[in-house]
Amino acid sequence: MRNILITGGAGFIGSHLVRLMVNKYPDYRIINLDVLTYAGNLANLKDIEKKANYEFVKCDICDFEKVQQVFLDYQIDSVIHLAAESHVDRSIKDPFSFAQTNVMGTLALLQAAKFAWNGKFEDKLFYHVSTDEVYGSLGEEGFFTEETAYDPHSPYSASKASSDHFVRAFQDTFGLPTVISNCSNNYGAYQFPEKLIPLFINNICQSKPLPVYGKGENVRDWLFVEDHARAIDVIFHEGKQGDTYNIGGFNEWKNIDLIKVMIKTVDRLLGREEGSSEKLITYVTDRAGHDLRYAIDSTKLKEELGWEPSLQFEEGIEKTVKWYLENTEWLENVTSGEYQKYYEEMYSK
Numbered sequence: 001m002r003n004i005l006i007t008g009g010a011g012f013i014g015s016h017l018v019r020l021m022v023n024k025y026p027d028y029r030i031i032n033l034d035v036l037t038y039a040g041n042l043a044n045l046k047d048i049e050k051k052a053n054y055e056f057v058k059c060d061i062c063d064f065e066k067v068q069q070v071f072l073d074y075q076i077d078s079v080i081h082l083a084a085e086s087h088v089d090r091s092i093k094d095p096f097s098f099a100q101t102n103v104m105g106t107l108a109l110l111q112a113a114k115f116a117w118n119g120k121f122e123d124k125l126f127y128h129v130s131t132d133e134v135y136g137s138l139g140e141e142g143f144f145t146e147e148t149a150y151d152p153h154s155p156y157s158a159s160k161a162s163s164d165h166f167v168r169a170f171q172d173t174f175g176l177p178t179v180i181s182n183c184s185n186n187y188g189a190y191q192f193p194e195k196l197i198p199l200f201i202n203n204i205c206q207s208k209p210l211p212v213y214g215k216g217e218n219v220r221d222w223l224f225v226e227d228h229a230r231a232i233d234v235i236f237h238e239g240k241q242g243d244t245y246n247i248g249g250f251n252e253w254k255n256i257d258l259i260k261v262m263i264k265t266v267d268r269l270l271g272r273e274e275g276s277s278e279k280l281i282t283y284v285t286d287r288a289g290h291d292l293r294y295a296i297d298s299t300k301l302k303e304e305l306g307w308e309p310s311l312q313f314e315e316g317i318e319k320t321v322k323w324y325l326e327n328t329e330w331l332e333n334v335t336s337g338e339y340q341k342y343y344e345e346m347y348s349k
């Protein structure tokens, strides 16, 4: 029996990881710790919430005493830490909450793990999930490798970079067994529709304007979220302690080209003339500090642990668009704020 604490399990990537772990490892107990900010939605986990090896704990990772109690109550032996403030635009408006959750919250978890495990580190692991945005911006050429120097530009990436440094510091100073992965942009089902792909799918469906930053020339490397969850599973079980693994799809898209693919896909699936929604594209002032290009070299993960993305992008985007078109109730509940009542209905006695 392993008792695995997954933080941020009600969020986008966390919910895919919790589902994978609960279904794949009936012998593990998966404890989902999440404070349920606007980005946390327990309805993402409806299909597994009654499973015997799944528990939900509502807790703020910054609440050190409560986190310590959770380590004790559930005899936690591993952590996979995803809880974070994750939206760059919000970090520009409110950097404090990013420093609080992403830096102080990670520190509280590290300290709680250190105390709970008390030097007995055999079979223990603190796995920190991070982003490629810590590496800064690339020019037209080249890739981020695990050796690329950190150069964050937004308050979000600065807070994630800082949390990565704390994780390494706990490995180096206290011998806490850790591993870190830095992943590129994810897309797929259950993503909060403030992020580019679900926002645009929703707006295309409703014939609302599609706000494109600058000239739409920023390049991102997109990975299907279930492939990220599979990579975390592989790294959690087989990654080398103290190491870092980059996760990416070798799948670069200029924003404007990605938007055109989404437009074509949604138009086709809705029976509209393909490309007719391009008239909705509206160019807006570029995001401050907007990084030009991210591209991940995930060769190490492929060569050492045998992980590769399972989907081609066109297939992934088709699956994703279909999911949002078929799950209008989920989308409506999220956009109306109705989803926040789910916890009350399900978990308050």
Ligand SMILES: NC(=O)c1ccc[n+]([C@@H]2O[C@H](COP(=O)([O-])OP(=O)(O)OC[C@H]3O[C@@H](n4cnc5c(N)ncnc54)[C@H](O)[C@@H]3O)[C@@H](O)[C@H]2O)c1
Pocket: 007, 008, 009, 010, 011, 012, 013, 014, 033, 034, 035, 036, 037, 038, 039, 040, 041, 059, 060, 061, 062, 081, 082, 083, 084, 085, 086, 087, 101, 105, 129, 130, 131, 132, 160, 182, 183, 184, 185, 186, 187, 192
């Ligand atoms: N989305 C991406 O493309 C991407 C790419 C690479 C890395 N990441 C990283 O993966 C992780 C998950 O990202 P996501 O897109 O699923 O984020 P998300 O915003 O969808 O989910 C974050 C989750 O964390 C929870 N949370 C926030 N603050 C908390 C706190 N103080 N205590 C407890 N729970 C709290 C929220 O309720 C939510 O459920 C983050 O650490 C992010 O930096 C994301």
